[in-house]
Amino acid sequence: MSQFLSQEKSIYLQISEMIENDILRDIILEEERVPSTNEMAKLYSINPATAAKGINILVDEGIVYKKRGIGMFVSTGAKETIKKRRKAEFYDHYIRSIIKEAESLEISKEELVTMILENEDC
Amino acid sequence: MESIFCKNVSKKYKKKIVLEDVNLELEPGKIYGLIGRNGAGKTTLLSMIAAHAPVTEGLICLGEEEIWENPNALEHICFSRQLNPSMIMVVKDYFKLASMYYPHWDENYAKQLIEKFELETSKPVSKLSKGMQSMVTIVAALASKADYTFMDEPVSGLDVISRDLFYKLLIDEYAETGRTFVISTHIIDEASDIFEEVIVLNQNQIVIKENTQELLERAVFVSGKAEEVDKAVKGMNCYHAETIGRSKSVTVLLEEGQRIEDSSELTTRAVTLQNLFVALCGKED
Numbered sequence: 001m002s003q004f005l006s007q008e009k010s011i012y013l014q015i016s017e018m019i020e021n022d023i024l025r026d027i028i029l030e031e032e033r034v035p036s037t038n039e040m041a042k043l044y045s046i047n048p049a050t051a052a053k054g055i056n057i058l059v060d061e062g063i064v065y066k067k068r069g070i071g072m073f074v075s076t077g078a079k080e081t082i083k084k085r086r087k088a089e090f091y092d093h094y095i096r097s098i099i100k101e102a103e104s105l106e107i108s109k110e111e112l113v114t115m116i117l118e119n120e121d122c
Numbered sequence: 123m124e125s126i127f128c129k130n131v132s133k134k135y136k137k138k139i140v141l142e143d144v145n146l147e148l149e150p151g152k153i154y155g156l157i158g159r160n161g162a163g164k165t166t167l168l169s170m171i172a173a174h175a176p177v178t179e180g181l182i183c184l185g186e187e188e189i190w191e192n193p194n195a196l197e198h199i200c201f202s203r204q205l206n207p208s209m210i211m212v213v214k215d216y217f218k219l220a221s222m223y224y225p226h227w228d229e230n231y232a233k234q235l236i237e238k239f240e241l242e243t244s245k246p247v248s249k250l251s252k253g254m255q256s257m258v259t260i261v262a263a264l265a266s267k268a269d270y271t272f273m274d275e276p277v278s279g280l281d282v283i284s285r286d287l288f289y290k291l292l293i294d295e296y297a298e299t300g301r302t303f304v305i306s307t308h309i310i311d312e313a314s315d316i317f318e319e320v321i322v323l324n325q326n327q328i329v330i331k332e333n334t335q336e337l338l339e340r341a342v343f344v345s346g347k348a349e350e351v352d353k354a355v356k357g358m359n360c361y362h363a364e365t366i367g368r369s370k371s372v373t374v375l376l377e378e379g380q381r382i383e384d385s386s387e388l389t390t391r392a393v394t395l396q397n398l399f400v401a402l403c404g405k406e407d
Contacts (some may be wrong), residue, residue: 005315007311007392007394008391008392009392010335010338010339011315011335012335038293038297041293041297042290042293042294042297044315045286045289045290045293045312045315045316046293046315046316047153047293047315047316047317047318047334048293048296048297049152049318050315050318050335053335100386103386104386
């Protein structure tokens with residue numbers, strides 16, 4: 001939870017994404033408390049209502065849940081939920097923009113596939 | 123606490139119109155940002171709401187009650203204006219006056235703030251730098267504990283570290299009390315995430331009052347080949363169009379249901395509040 005916010009994307013989406021990243025990287029573990037909206041508001045100098053909007057996205061997706069009077073906690077199975085959803089979004093978020101850039105550079109589909117297959121990290 | 127309403131408010135100085143037929147509701151429990159060019163009427167608007175200056179026409183109320191000369195309403199309002207830079211009053215005397223003027227003044231809180239900003243209170247205001255004078259207005263505003271607190275360019279002249287301190291103190295106080303703040307500023311982008319709503323004054327009127335995040339979500343910067351851009355933004359609210367050779371760029375405020383079709387011919391980009399402000403209020407060439 002200690003990155004800078006960018007102006008390129010809605011702040012509340014960045015907040016929910018950062019918490020998700022922390023869950024994926026085991027920085028916040030399942031059944032642990034996530035920072036409160038006020039803590040996040042202060043840390044990032046953002047309006048608490050915006051921070052709350054970011055957390056509410058995670059509540060709606062069942063990634064975090066509220067313990068009355070204590071705060072928000074990471075659900076069991078949250079990591080799997082996040083991975084599943086991000087896999088589903090992978091095409092729209094990454095592949096589409098790669099294809100768009102490849103098209104404007106006239107890189108053929110075959111070339112593109114070769115690049116991916118030849119990447120040693122793959 | 124009830125809302126503050128401005129109803130058909132105008133302000134004229136002799137023949138010069140500063141604000142014309144302004145209607146505004148300030149809801150309790152929000153942080154508002156007030157932006158506008160120099161001379162747009164930001165200070166005038168705030169000073170009228172706080173009854174430091176009379177309206178020429180119209181009505182300003184807290185709930186049902188008119189604010190002007192009404193102590194019941196005024197005890198809930200603080201307008202911390204910019205100081206006269208040649209003021210010879212000593213800083214601690216200024217705070218003493220403020221403590222008598224604002225019925226909910228919190229002396230301990232004022233002391234903490236003075237320490238945090240490392241303000242020298244034994245100096246006359248005129249001997250302080252511009253940034254330190256702004257700190258005085260910040261301390262007065264926060265320690266007033268007024269339900270409605272208006273701050274006129276509180277970060278003017280402050281260095282980046284002190285501005286950061288101010289934003290954090292503001293969020294602290296807001297999170298704890300839920301007081302309403304209206305903050306005018308020219309340093310737009312670094313404060314835009316703090317404003318739940320933004321109010322834009324331009325040419326004597328309020329041209330925008332909207333949730334900041336929602337406003338930014340419907341603002342898009344579109345660029346590409348001129349005819350492609352024209353085709354994509356046809357019929358939309360376009361601002362600040364610029365062309366260089368065959369390329370064109372324009373800032374669009376999307377209405378409900380509108381969207382820019384994804385295409386490899388166009389580049390679309392999010393805009394910051396400052397970008398949008400320039401697009402809305404800057405002069406077209």
